[in-house]
Amino acid sequence: MAAPLMEKLSESLGSPEPAVRLILSVLVGYPCALLYRQFFFHQPPTVIHLYHAISGLSLAAFNFGTQLYHSALCVLVQFLMMRLMGRTITTVLSSFIFQMAYLLSGYYYTATEEYDIKWTMPQCVLALKLIGLSFDYYDGGQEPSKLNEEQKRSALANVPSLLEVIGFSYFYGGFLVGPQFTLRSYQRLVKGELTDCPGQPPNSVIPAMKRFSLGLLCLVIYAIFSPHYPDSYYLTDEYDAQPFWYRCVFILLWAKVILYKYVSCWVIAEGVCILSGLGYNGLGQNGEHQWDACANMKVWTFETTPLFTGTIASFNINTNAWVARHVFKRLKFLGNKLLSQVTALAFLAIWHGTHSGYLLCFSMEFIIVNVERQAQALVRDSPLLTRLANSPLYPLIYLVQQFIHWLFMGYPLVPFCLFTYDKWLRVYSSIYFCGHIFFFTLYLGIPYLRKVLVPRKERSEKKED
Helix, strand or coil: CCHHHHHHHHHHHHHHHHHHHHHHHHHHHHHHHHHHHHCCCCCCHHHHHHHHHHHHHHHHHHHHHHHHHHHHHHHHHHHHHHHCCCCCCHHHHHHHHHHHHHHHHHHHCCCCEEEEECCCCHHHHEEEEEEEEHHHHHHHCHHHHCCCCCHHHCCCCCCCCCHHHHHHHCCCCCCCCCHHHHHHHHHHHHCCCCCCCCCCCCCCCCHHHHHHHHHHHHHHHHHHHHHHHHHHHCCCHHHHCCCCHHHHHHHHHHHHHHHHHHHHHHHHHHHHHHCCCCCCECCCCCCCCCCCCCCCCHHHHHHHHHCHHHHHHECCHHHHHHHHHHHHHHHHHHCCCCHHHHHHHHHHHHHHCCHHHHHHHHHHHHHHHHHHHHHHHHHHCCCCHHHCCCCCCHHHHHHHHHHHHHHHHHHHHHHHHHHCCCHHHHHHHHHCCCCHHHHHHHHHHHHHHHHHHHHHHHHHHHHCC
């Protein structure tokens, strides 16, 4: 009954059936959260875990049918590893190897040359969640003096039950598209602690509806404009025949539109977390209640920042925070921040998939971010550039920055979305590898610009620092 109905709905909307099922499942999180608030908020933890497990498994079955066994198997194996191996580094390494190997095997055996919505999509979210769980379980057995504040907040003092791990893994607000959150946060939700009025469901309906409305707006923008900027256009003779400036502007506009696909899902899912209470983040500096604990997007920053680092910091926030916490910071023993950064970005590339486009995308991110930091330091240290940045000409400079920013944000997104070597190489060849040339030229040229634009005294102080 459901299959013909979904087929008709997808035809009427002009969208693939898996995409329709996904967005409906994210939206169903809102009634699930309302039911939790109304009927389960005051129930014992076991009942709440059951509710979250059943609702999440139902959504998994609706989207992926019997293939939900992949996620169920990984959850069960993760629980058994914690129980049998205890709070050891072996547990962490075993979890990391098993979850990533299972995910990469799934990528390999289900890979196509298109972006498909299949069981590996929530599996990549789950893999991070379960690996993070093993880290938090391990940290719970360490001396508090050895942990930083972030690790102390997420460390697990007790061994979680199987039902608790299942409820945490399949929580309807985060199973399909994220966000990432810790088991400690989930435990506080179940205990009724994540609320602005103790003992009662949180007053989070209005904050949740704001995120829902914003997410819906982003979804509408994507639905209207995405047919005009399809990925497939890059591989046509018509695109190749366009002038160079047109090909570059197309990349800029395409990047803006394509990212709304992710923004809309994440913001709508964040609203579900806020409605349930998981998004509660205590009091702010001005004493107001904050609901951004599960924020995966800072939409205003995303839209207005002229900086690559600003866009990265405002996009997929919880995943980036997870990588920073569990990969980048735990590589401190290497004694090399740059090496830790490279390793973290390499992990992100592999986590996304096995296509060469992911590796190229994140290698370009590494280059762009480091060149931008050098450019910012140059502007800060140069009196001339500082005066120019603070002059009445800044609005014009801002527009130029935004053009460069979004053109070269789209540049690494091309291989990210086209996946395979033959496709992204064709596009890069058609625009003469302008992004590589631009940033490598800056990388080589900034040291010489410093000699010209930065006073000798400033350069001497920098060397001493």
